[in-house]
Every structure is written in C-alpha cells, then in structure tokens.
Amino acid sequence: DAEITQSPRHKITETGRQVTLACHQTWNHNNMFWYRQDLGHGLRLIHYSYGVQDTNKGEVSDGYSVSRSNTEDLPLTLESAASSQTSVYFCASGDRGDTGELFFGEGSRLTVL
Amino acid sequence: ILNVEQSPQSLHVQEGDSTNFTCSFPSSNFYALHWYRWETAKSPEALFVMTLNGDEKKKGRISATLNTKEGYSYLYIKGSQPEDSATYLCAFQASGGATNKLIFGTGTLLAVQP
Numbered sequence: 198d199a200e201i202t203q204s205p206r207h208k209i210t211e212t213g214r215q216v217t218l219a220c221h222q223t224w225n226h227n228n229m230f231w232y233r234q235d236l237g238h239g240l241r242l243i244h245y246s247y248g249v250q251d252t253n254k255g256e257v258s259d260g261y262s263v264s265r266s267n268t269e270d271l272p273l274t275l276e277s278a279a280s281s282q283t284s285v286y287f288c289a290s291g292d293r294g295d296t297g298e299l300f301f302g303e304g305s306r307l308t309v310l
Numbered sequence: 311i312l313n314v315e316q317s318p319q320s321l322h323v324q325e326g327d328s329t330n331f332t333c334s335f336p337s338s339n340f341y342a343l344h345w346y347r348w349e350t351a352k353s354p355e356a357l358f359v360m361t362l363n364g365d366e367k368k369k370g371r372i373s374a375t376l377n378t379k380e381g382y383s384y385l386y387i388k389g390s391q392p393e394d395s396a397t398y399l400c401a402f403q404a405s406g407g408a409t410n411k412l413i414f415g416t417g418t419l420l421a422v423q424p
Contacts, residue, residue, distance in 0.1 A: 228410045239416035240354075247409065269352065287353065291410035297342050297403055299410055301353035 203302035211310055216275040218305045220288030228291045229271040230299065231255075231263065233284040240287065246271055270304050276307045291305040311335055314402045316415035323390050324423050331418040333400030337381035339414045342403040344375055344412060346383055357385075357387045357398075390422040 199221040210216050222229065223257060227248045232240040232255075240257030244263040252263050262274045275282055285306050289299040311415050317342045342361045346354040360366040363378040371388045375405060387394055397419045401412035 230410070232414075240401075240414040242411070242413070244328050245411060281390065290409075297344065297359055297410050297412075298356040299354075299412060300345075302418075 201290055201300055201302045203286075203290060203305045206303065206307060207306045209308045209310065211277050212278060212280060214278050216278050217276075218263065218273045218286055218288075218307070219304060220271045220273065221269055222288075222290040222302075223269065224290055224292070224300060225268060226290035226292045226300075227268065228245070229265070230289045230291075231257045231261070231271065231273045232289065233257065234287060234304070235284050241285075244271075244272065275307075278307075280309050281310045283307060312402060312404065312413045314398055314400060314413050314415040316398075316418050318418060319327055319416070320419040320421070322421045322423065325391060327390050327422075328388045329420065330384050331398060331420075332381045333385070333415055335381050335383070335402040335415075336398070336404075337379060339404045339406075340378045341382075341384055341403075341405040342377075343376055343383050344401040344403065344415075345383070346399040346401065347396050354399060363422065373375070385418075387420070390420070392422045392424050395420055395422045 204219045230245040231243040241257045246265040285304050288302040291299045340392040345357040348354040358374045360376040365376040367374050373386045376383045399417045401414045
C-alpha cells in the first residue's frame with residue numbers, strides 16, 4: 198500500500214544545531230507540504246513543493262528550508278534550531294486531482310533545548 | 311493572510327447526542343472547503359471535500375454543508391459515539407487550481423462521553 202512516512206518521529210536537539218526531518222511518500226504525488234502544529238494555531242504551512250526542483254515558502258517559512266531532488270522525498274531542514282521551533286511537524290502529499298485531498302504522515306515531534 | 315475560523319474550540323457531549331460545529335472562511339477566491347478528522351496520536355484524515363455552493367456531503371453519521379456566498383460550512387454528527395472523539399479540522403483552498411495548498415482552521419475538539 199502507498200504511504201507517507203516521516204523520520205525521526207521524535208527528536209531532541211540543542212539550540213543552534215542543524216536538524217533535518219525526512220518525509221518520504223510512495224503515492225507518486227507531485228505536491229508535498231510541511232506543516233507545523235502548535236497549540237492555538239492549528240496546522241501552519243511552512244514550505245511546499247509542486248514537483249522536482251520546485252519549492253515555495255508558506256506562511257511560517259523563516260528558519261526552515263526544503264529541497265526536492267526527486268518525487269518521493271521532501272526533507273525539511275532547520276538551519277540553526279531555535280526554541281521557538283519546538284513543535285510537531287507534519288508532512289503531507291497530494292495530487293492535482295479534483296478532490297485536492299492531502300495525505301498526512303504521522304508527525305515528527307521536535308524539541309529544541 | 312487568509313483567516314479560517316472554527317467554533318466552538320471544544321465540545322463535550324454525551325453518547326447519542328447530535329452535534330454540529332462551524333467553519334468560516336473567506337467568501338472570495340473560493341475553490342474548495344475540506345474537512346479532516348484527526349484522532350489523538352494519529353494523522354489527519356480527509357472526511358469531505360466540497361466545491362459547490364449548497365453542497366451537502368454525508369459519510370455514515372457525519373454530514374457537512376457548504377455556503378460559499380457567506381463563507382461558512384457546518385459539520386454535523388448524528389448520534390455521537392465515543393469513537394467520534396477527535397479534532398475536526400476544516401481547511402480552505404483558494405482558487406488558482408487544484409494545488410492542494412490548504413489553509414487550516416484551529417479545529418474543534420470533540421469529546422464524546424459514554
């Protein structure tokens with residue numbers, strides 16, 4: 198069965214360190230998204246990609262970057278982790294069909310000390 | 311910045327009660343309105359995608375309506391069961407193509423007591 202997986206599921210790091218969260222999907226979807234979930238804010242869009250070599254900033258992109266070298270993967274990098282980036286991160290993918298439905302990974306909980 | 315609001319923030323009901331909650335969204339540049347169900351410790355799963363004013367969708371005991379002219383959608387659960395306990399998210403998709411870019415509300419947390 199097709200799926201979308203995130204790793205690691207839990208990570209603790211220190212302020213200033215670089216962190217990369219992996220997202221891998223086997224749906225063969227062109228469109229991939231990273232969201233963060235914080236209390237009182239719901240899901241906020243960080244970055245997204247509509248295909249290989251395409252990346253776009255979302256509403257809370259500062260301090261984050263993504264790259265899309267193939268269809269399956271969209272890693273999210275925190276160049277210099279800050280305590281404000283402690284959150285739960287969700288990756289999602291979708292195709293360009295009429296429904297626009299997103300399929301979500303199980304989330305990665307990141308704690309920055 | 312597009313604003314998607316949901317109310318109430320949380321809801322506690324007894325098993326068997328029927329309930330409903332609201333999502334409000336911009337009435338301009340509308341493409342689609344999505345509802346997701348998000349159980350604790352799991353990932354959000356799509357319930358409905360609605361695109362036309364007056365749309366009504368139904369899945370078992372759960373149904374949703376859409377008013378694009380005034381910018382709101384209602385989600386109804388008939389005869390709530392404990393397994394309906396979850397956070398219900400709505401998400402607005404602006405016009406510009408079916409590009410899956412969704413703006414989410416903060417959700418309504420539903421707790422159904424047996």
